[in-house]
Amino acid sequence: MHVFVTGATGWVGSAIVEDLIGAGHQVTGLARSDDKAALLTATGAQVVRGTLDDETLLQQTASNADAVIHTAFNHDFSKFLENVAQDQRVIETLGGALAGSDRPLIVTSGLSGLPAGAVETDEPNPASPRKSENAAKALRARGVRAATVRLAPSVHGVGDHGFIPILVRLARQTGVSAYIGDGRNEWSGVHRLDAAKVYRLVLEQGVTEPVYHAVADDAAPFKGIAETIGRQLALPVVSREREHFGWFANMAGGNMAASSERTRALLGWNPVGPSLLTDIDQPDYYT
Template sequence: MHVFVTGATGWVGASVVQDLIAAGHRVTGLARCEEKGAALAATGAKVIPGTLDDLEILHNAASAADAVIHTAFNHDFSRFAENAQQDRRAIETLGDALRGSDRPLLVTSGLFGLTRGASELEVVSPASPRKSEAAARDLAERGVRVATVRLAPSVHGLGDHGFVPILIRLARESGVSAYPGDGSHCWSGVHRQDAARVYRLALEQGVTQSVYHAVADEAVPFKDIAQAIGRGLGLPVESRKREHFGWFAHMAGANMAVSSEYTRALLGWTPSGPGLLDDLALPGYYHAD
């Protein structure tokens, strides 16, 4: 299968590319700079220079592929609404290129806005700031074979630069590894290599469902995450009010913990990487931020 991957040099996308190539698939990846393009080419993938704003490039690359995986997203949180609209335009462009064919598209979203313990059947709240899943549903209504891979808030592993490193930086700056309230709310976690395998298995099995959950640790109490960070940095672990977390408060205080039972059974997916707390026990994790 020839797969076009956006975000092919990113944290998740790079692992998706490696997993696809190891399984014998051909990959074309989008890269926004020459340096990252060179690293992508070294994996054996074909490189297309461009960004999510290059809609003609996206359309042409999707038209030439057997399947498309969209992992790219601009994580500049100071302009999240703009980035969400950019993401939606890219998804609509990729879908338009595939419409009228049976070629599948997988897009990426998160767990924010879902109830604790939600299954793959639960629809994300319309108030969710990220619009990828809504865009996918619109494409499905227009006959595109499309599904959403919902990623855990912590897609972890050495080199992680996602949400947990934000907490690590905050702990370093404030001198305390904090949790809001009593810390009983939970996050899900998944190792990046396990997450990558969900995308591949979904493609290989024909994208038969509308949503997949790339979730290994289904519910890790936030207080446990804070305690692991405290041990790693040698800092006290204490409850703090919402204001302590600044712009990240809405994420730090959210329940983002769902079930992946259906995805596991459907795809035959058994996560094999280390769990989130196991990764946070590694000294090297504290050099990744």
């Protein structure tokens, strides 16, 4: 299968590219710079140079692929709503290129705004500012074979530059590793290599569902995350008000536990990576 991957040099996308190629698939990845293109070429992938704003390039490349995986998203939170709008345009462009065919599109979303203990059949929160899943849903209504992979809030592994490093930086800046209230709100997690396998298995098994959960750890208490960070940094672990976390307060106080029971049963997916709390309890995570 020839798969076009956006975000192909990103934290999750790069793992997807390597997993697909390792399973014998052909990959074309989007790269916005020479150094990113070189990284992709080294994996054995083909490269198209461009950005998420190059709609004609995206449409042409998707049209020439057997399937598309969209993982790219600009995480500059200072212009989050602009990035959400860009993401929606990209999904619509990719879906338009696949319309009228049986070729699948997999988009990426998260668990924020879903009920605690969410399952794959739970609908996304209509008030959520990110519209990736709703865009995929609109494409399905038009007959496009689109699906969403919901990633756990922590896609972890050494080299992580997601939400756990945000908490690590905040702890170093403030001198405490903090949680909100009693810290009993829960996050789910997944190792990046296990997450990558979900995308491949979805493609190989025919994209039969609208939503899949890349969730290996159903629930890790946020206080446990704070305690692990505090232990590794030799800092006190304390409860703080939401203001301590600034713009990250909704995430720090969020209940983002979820089940992947249906995804595991459908795909035969058996994550083998370390749990979230085990993975972040190693010195290499803090270098």
